[in-house]
Amino acid sequence: MFIYLGCYTDATHPDGLSTLELDEASCEMRVVESHPVANALYQTLSPDGKWLYSCTGEGLASFRAQGPRLFAEDAVRLGGSCCHVAAMQDGSRVVFADYLGGFAGSVEVAEGRFGKIALHRHSGSGPNLPRQDRAHCHQALPTPDGAAYCVVDLGLDEVVTYPGGKAFATSPSGAGPRHLLFHPNGRLAFLVSELGNLVSSLRWSPVTGFELLDSLPTLRSPLETASEKLSDGSHLAAAIRFTPDMKRVVVSNRGEESLAVFDFDEATGRLAFRARTTLPGSWPRDFLFVSRDLALVAMERSGEVHALRYDAEAGTFSVAATLGGFFRPVALLAAP
Numbered sequence: 028m029f030i031y032l033g034c035y036t037d038a039t040h041p042d043g044l045s046t047l048e049l050d051e052a053s054c055e056m057r058v059v060e061s062h063p064v065a066n067a068l069y070q071t072l073s074p075d076g077k078w079l080y081s082c083t084g085e086g087l088a089s090f091r092a093q094g095p096r097l098f099a100e101d102a103v104r105l106g107g108s109c110c111h112v113a114a115m116q117d118g119s120r121v122v123f124a125d126y127l128g129g130f131a132g133s134v135e136v137a138e139g140r141f142g143k144i145a146l147h148r149h150s151g152s153g154p155n156l157p158r159q160d161r162a163h164c165h166q167a168l169p170t171p172d173g174a175a176y177c178v179v180d181l182g183l184d185e186v187v188t189y190p191g192g193k194a195f196a197t198s199p200s201g202a203g204p205r206h207l208l209f210h211p212n213g214r215l216a217f218l219v220s221e222l223g224n225l226v227s228s229l230r231w232s233p234v235t236g237f238e239l240l241d242s243l244p245t246l247r248s249p250l251e252t253a254s255e256k257l258s259d260g261s262h263l264a265a266a267i268r269f270t271p272d273m274k275r276v277v278v279s280n281r282g283e284e285s286l287a288v289f290d291f292d293e294a295t296g297r298l299a300f301r302a303r304t305t306l307p308g309s310w311p312r313d314f315l316f317v318s319r320d321l322a323l324v325a326m327e328r329s330g331e332v333h334a335l336r337y338d339a340e341a342g343t344f345s346v347a348a349t350l351g352g353f354f355r356p357v358a359l360l361a362a363p
């Protein structure tokens with residue numbers, strides 16, 4: 028099995044995108060190849076699996092994906108700090124979010140080549156300073172019907188749907204929404220809020236938008252209980268993913284260095300804490316299930332990728348193998 032790993036870069040660590048080979052039996056990993064992609068903070072595949080699109084800091088790059096091998100095809104500058112990219116279901120466009128620039132948008136794509144760009148700039152601020160000093164688009168994600176895409180704005184406490192620009196105010200104010208996840212049933216969505224360390228369930232409709240159903244803290248001991256007093260930056264929720272059976276969501280917690288698992292009721296959206304695993308190393312960012320009982324997690328500050336065995340009955344993880352020596356690893360994607 029091959030995994031694409033995205034990392035931050037600097038002058039002495041220029042290779043932001045690498046391919047890892049993972050032995051599913053032993054969980055051992057090794058680097059197969061690396062590419063000089065600046066600040067490769069997130070990657071996505073085209074629906075047919077032939078193309079990989081990666082953030083490059085100031086824009087996007089495309090690669091022809093052939094198993095572990097990636098062949099550079101095209102690049103486009105967008106002019107900010109691109110932090111997230113996703114492909115629309117019909118493969119005609121990729122959508123992106125730019126954190127520092129406070130904008131998001133879409134780019135037409137055909138056979139790995141970039142075309143027309145549509146930008147949407149956000150303005151305003153939120154109450155949780157300095158992190159909400161202005162708009163900070165953190166994710167762009169297609170809606171389940173493929174007719175639109177959502178932009179999660181950490182700075183404004185909003186999820187905005189395009190085309191149209193309809194905004195949904197997330198709760199509580201100042202929690203700093205980071206990433207959204209749609210359930211395959213097309214009716215439920217889950218949101219992780221970075222500054223408030225919260226996981227929320229939402230009801231989704233392409234007509235009425237989002238409705239908040241439930242929220243729980245992602246940390247063992249919430250830093251504050253009052254909604255107006257949120258994280259000081261020492262603890263920050265990061266990624267959110269479904270377990271392979273699609274019956275739970277998992278959140279990574281930076282500072283607490285943990286993965287927290289939550290059950291949910293598919294009918295009501297009610298959340299229930301299931302289990303928590305504390306990880307060795309520092310600052311877990313993205314994580315990825317590669318099979319029913321095997322996951323990987325990128326530890327940004329300690330520069331490691333852990334292979335984790337998942338106990339579905341208990342909802343816990345155990346470290347099976349570790350590959351270190353990376354510079355700020357932050358994104359994981361399984362190769363086609």
